[in-house]
Amino acid sequence: MNKVLAGGSRDEFGERLKQKQKITSLISNVLNEKGFMPINTPFIEKESTFEQYRDQNIFHLYDQAGDNLILRPDLTLPVARFLSSHQQENDMSQLYYIGDVFRRTDYLSGEYNQETQAGIELIGDDSFEAEIQALDIMLNFAKKFNITDVQVVLSDARLIDIILDTLQLDGELHRALKRAIEQKNVSEFEKLRAEIVDFPEFLNEWPLSYGEDGENVMWQLQHMTAVATITQGWLRLANHAHQYYPNVKVTVDLAAASPQPYYTGTIIRGFIPTLGRYLFSGGRYDRLLENFQKKLLPAVGIGLNIETIQADWEQSAYDLTTSQPIVMVLGKGRVEKDVRPLLKAAGIDTTPLDNPERKLIFDTADGRYRFILVKPNDVVKYLDRGIGDVGIVGSDTIAEQRQSHYDVLDLKTGRAQFVVAAPADFQLNLQRRQRIATKYPKVATKYFTDRGEDVALIKLEGSVELGPLTGLADAIIDITQTGNTLRENHLQVHDIVGEVSTHMLVRAGALLRYQTELTQVIQNLTKLLKEATNK
Missing domain, CATH: 3.40.190.10 (Periplasmic binding protein-like II)
Structure with missing residues (x-):
């Protein structure tokens, strides 16, 4: 019998499993008392349920009919599927779930691909009271689990687009600038910002506008009506947290990306600085049912990570004070x-x-x-x-x-360049499929896919220049700084693929x-x- 587990999986038993059961039992008891209805969805879902899910690192399966299935990487979309197929007497619903999600990790990375989440869904409530209620429930759980250093980070799925719309940029520049801001890519942001006349000076460090820096910039956005509405909501959340959980710090991130495309408003995260990871995350998504039916349904949901609670408990006093x-x-x-x-x-x-x-x-x-x-x-x-x-x-x-x-x-x-190099008589556009040797198959695949060229890639670990010299390959994609090695091996640069640094x-x-x-x-x-x- 093979005793080896699948990569990224683990058995749970003994005291650690008892600990997890204690956590989930407390969550169930609290939410049952608050009138939330439990819901349990299957581990395996139709692939179509997750059409708008951003993370592509998911496990794909097939059923007996050959239909595409996946192990669920998220619990919100299965709840949306459930709601679309069950007629509710009242659109206003309070649901909660506890279950495992599965996300594919790199093989041999040492990461686990299965984790346990609990979460709440406030369905049909389009008032800001839903955001306040959701945050209150999460901070109450943090208090019950004796997590003392949780920090609330607020953002909004609409914010970046609203501000960029005021700059009247063309579509491609708008998308590129938004991508640079969300990825906190300062180098790319600086390059793009230089192309925009009269770019607002107070946004010159936009990708770094989080925490206290984000709050300083936030006050300068008040003249924008739509943004003022967003920040007023943040202030309401901050005031609630300060009133009922005075030790919790509340801050903002003006450069945050939306966790998933279906988010439409406030995003709420609970961060534990000593762990460097999130305890809870969620927000408003008023297009919850868009993927399943024409009817849209306002909703606020937040997921709570059970493994993070356990990790916080495992921290020593040394970790917390040093x-x-x-x-x-x-x-x-x-x-x-x-x-x-x-x-x-x-x-x-x-x-x-x-x-x-x-x-x-x-x-x-x-x-x-x-x-x-x-x-x-x-x-x-x-x-x-x-x-x-x-x-x-x-x-x-x-x-x-x-x-x-x-x-x-x-x-x-x-600094160097990715290049296509080959003998002088090399021609890519031949009827015969060309063979390309490289140490960089992902770079090569993207380059030839973008060109619409069908090639055969050969992954090499050693000197790729040997490929064309020995007949193993017709050309190579490799890095060059001076071009001396290519010339010494009678190879010429036929195209520049990209920059390296x-x-x-x-x-x-x-x-x-x-x-x-x-x-x-x-x-x-x-x-x-x-x-x-x-x-």
Whole structure:
């Protein structure tokens, strides 16, 4: 019998499972007393139920009839499906669920793909009282579970579009700027902002407008009627939290992306700084049934992560009281050496890296930073697991990996180009399918797909230049800086695929946990990069 579990799965038993049962029992009892109706939907759903679900990392299955199925990655859309197929005597409903969701992770990443969520859905209520009620329930649970450092972060699915609409941008620029803001991509935002005449000065650092910085910008938006309506709602939520939960900090994120396309208004998240992760997340979605029937139904829903509650309980008193360093994960070798002077100029003490010898972990004397040196392909994994807060690695490495962290800055070191290279007589548009050797199959696939070309890719780990020389391939996609290696192997550049340089990634939780410090570093780096460009 094979005893090995499927990748990303786990057995639960003993005290930890008893603990989870205790948590879910308390949640059920509280919500039953409040008059909420429990609902349980199946693990397996029709793929069509999740047509508007943004995350594509889901498990796909087939039933006996060959129909496409998935393991549910979300519990809100199954509730919407249920509501669309069951006639309700009263549109006003209060539902709650407790169940597992499944999201596909990278193979051997060390991440679990199954987690338990509890959540509430306030159906049919279009008043702002629903947002207040939902937040109150979540903060009440945090209090009952003795989670003392939860921080409420408010945003709105409409905000960025409303502000950009006032700038009267063309469609493509609007979309590109919104994408840069949501991804907190400061480098891309700076480039796009420069194209806009009379861009509002108070929004010059829009991607970093979260926390206290977000609140400062928020007050300057009051002249916009629609935005004023949004901020007035935030103030109502903040006042409620301060009145009934005085120890809870409330802040805003003016650059937040909507969690899913069906969100239409206020977004409410509960963040635990010591963990660097969210306890609860949700908000308003008044197009809940749009995917199932013409009738639209206002709703507010919030999900509560059970594993986060357990993780908070497992924290020691040391974790809660001791200041933790910001962990920077650097690609070993050229990436680390090239970026070190830039980090030092931005105010980070890089002295521990001056004489690394055989060490791989380095702490600054003041305890503010910890540096970890890893192979470039491992940088993102350290951020995925919450071990690293900031990752610095080449964009070539990032392009080949699934990563959900903020690509904040192009540090402009290690600059090179992705190119198509081949012998001089190479022609892509032949009747014979061309063979392309590369270390970068994702980059190559996107390039040829965008061109509408059908090629056969050959993944190589060694010197890809050997491909055309030995007859293994007709051409290659590879990185070049000077072109010397290509010329030495009698290859020519036939096209430029894209630019390569070192980038700075920041884990979403780290931006909130170390807001002041990381914002200052990003601002310092942005200034240094501008000065270098203008020289």
